[in-house]
Amino acid sequence: MEDNIKISLAPIQGYTDWIYRRAFQEYIGGVDEFYTPFLVLQNDGTIRKSHQREVEPYIEKSINLVPQFVAGTISEFKYFEDYFSELGYVKMNWNLGCPYPMITKRGRGSGLLPYPEKIRDLLDNAYSSKLALSIKLRLGLIDPKEIFSVLDVLKDFNLDDLILHPRTAKQMYKGDIDRNIYEQCVNSYKKEIAYNGDIAFEDDYKELILRFPNLSHVMIGRGILNDLYLPKKIKGLDIPPEEERKQILKQFHQKVFTDNCGLLNGEAQVLHKMKPFWEHFSNHFQMERKVYKLIKKSVGINKYEKAVDFAFQQNLKD
Numbered sequence: 001m002e003d004n005i006k007i008s009l010a011p012i013q014g015y016t017d018w019i020y021r022r023a024f025q026e027y028i029g030g031v032d033e034f035y036t037p038f039l040v041l042q043n044d045g046t047i048r049k050s051h052q053r054e055v056e057p058y059i060e061k062s063i064n065l066v067p068q069f070v071a072g073t074i075s076e077f078k079y080f081e082d083y084f085s086e087l088g089y090v091k092m093n094w095n096l097g098c099p100y101p102m103i104t105k106r107g108r109g110s111g112l113l114p115y116p117e118k119i120r121d122l123l124d125n126a127y128s129s130k131l132a133l134s135i136k137l138r139l140g141l142i143d144p145k146e147i148f149s150v151l152d153v154l155k156d157f158n159l160d161d162l163i164l165h166p167r168t169a170k171q172m173y174k175g176d177i178d179r180n181i182y183e184q185c186v187n188s189y190k191k192e193i194a195y196n197g198d199i200a201f202e203d204d205y206k207e208l209i210l211r212f213p214n215l216s217h218v219m220i221g222r223g224i225l226n227d228l229y230l231p232k233k234i235k236g237l238d239i240p241p242e243e244e245r246k247q248i249l250k251q252f253h254q255k256v257f258t259d260n261c262g263l264l265n266g267e268a269q270v271l272h273k274m275k276p277f278w279e280h281f282s283n284h285f286q287m288e289r290k291v292y293k294l295i296k297k298s299v300g301i302n303k304y305e306k307a308v309d310f311a312f313q314q315n316l317k318d
């Protein structure tokens with residue numbers, strides 16, 4: 001269908017980490033650009049090891065990875081730009097969308113949206129243009145109209161990309177997406193704004209592109225976690241027949257599982273990581289509820305592996 005649309009995998013903390021992204025590229029494909037979940041400076045000004053891992057070991061393997069950060073002060077912003085630049089990245093993504101109070105209360109993520117002049121100050125005085133800058137944002141912290149003053153500021157800067165998830169932070173990840181405001185934003189900003197939010201099926205994409213025929217970049221998160229082949233379906237690329245697909249999904253899971261076993265300490269930690277993975281991955285199987293229930297209940301790796309075997313005995317959804 002669409003082979004010239006750019007599809008990005010949305011950053012989803014706890015899911016789309018480097019292990020997941022690497023397995024996705026190796027076994028699935030169809031995604032053009034990847035984003036790390038946001039990196040944040042800790043109180044002592046350092047970056048925790050798990051966040052460093054997101055950008056450090058991965059760099060040699062991918063030129064289409066965009067590191068993402070939250071920053072609310074000039075020094076934080078500069079820190080990340082220097083850090084990513086030293087690692088050899090050419091582009092970074094500033095997160096102005098994170099809705100978690102721990103982040104917003106400190107004036108980061110969507111906590112900056114009610115303060116467009118702070119955003120201007122950071123872009124004027126912290127951003128050195130060493131790296132191309134992309135921004136991912138929401139409509140507002142509380143009020144969806146906050147976006148218009150923010151766009152007025154962003155218009156004055158030469159941004160690489162703007163990606164809008166048309167919800168407020170107050171809505172978190174649920175509730176209606178406001179495509180009318182998205183449309184008003186596109187009209188007022190004049191340059192393209194990439195779209196993100198609730199593309200779960202191919203038909204959602206078709207509906208979106210019918211309304212916004214000039215759209216050339218969409219970012220998809222949960223839709224891809226639930227159906228790894230969604231990008232290929234959207235692009236009209238070949239999808240392997242069921243048996244082959246099942247083998248590929250098996251290898252994909254095995255890679256994610258083995259890499260996590262190598263990284264994490266002990267069974268409990270591995271299961272703590274793999275169970276949420278199945279919250280979405282089980283959606284590939286026709287008996288998804290039963291599959292997920294068995295995985296969730298499993299105590300110890302042996303039981304987990306039995307539940308995984310059960311999953312792969314099921315038929316896949318289309």
Ligand SMILES: Cc1cc2nc3c(=O)[nH]c(=O)nc-3n(C[C@H](O)[C@H](O)[C@H](O)COP(=O)(O)O)c2cc1C
Pocket residue numbers: 010011012013014036037038068095097098136165173196197198199219220221222223
């Ligand atoms: C559990 C969870 C973690 C997320 N972590 C991030 C993050 O680290 N950075 C970010 O920009 N967005 C994050 N998001 C938001 C997604 O990138 C995306 O904007 C949102 O899920 C809407 O897109 P979707 O409907 O295609 O999933 C997160 C979403 C969820 C549900």
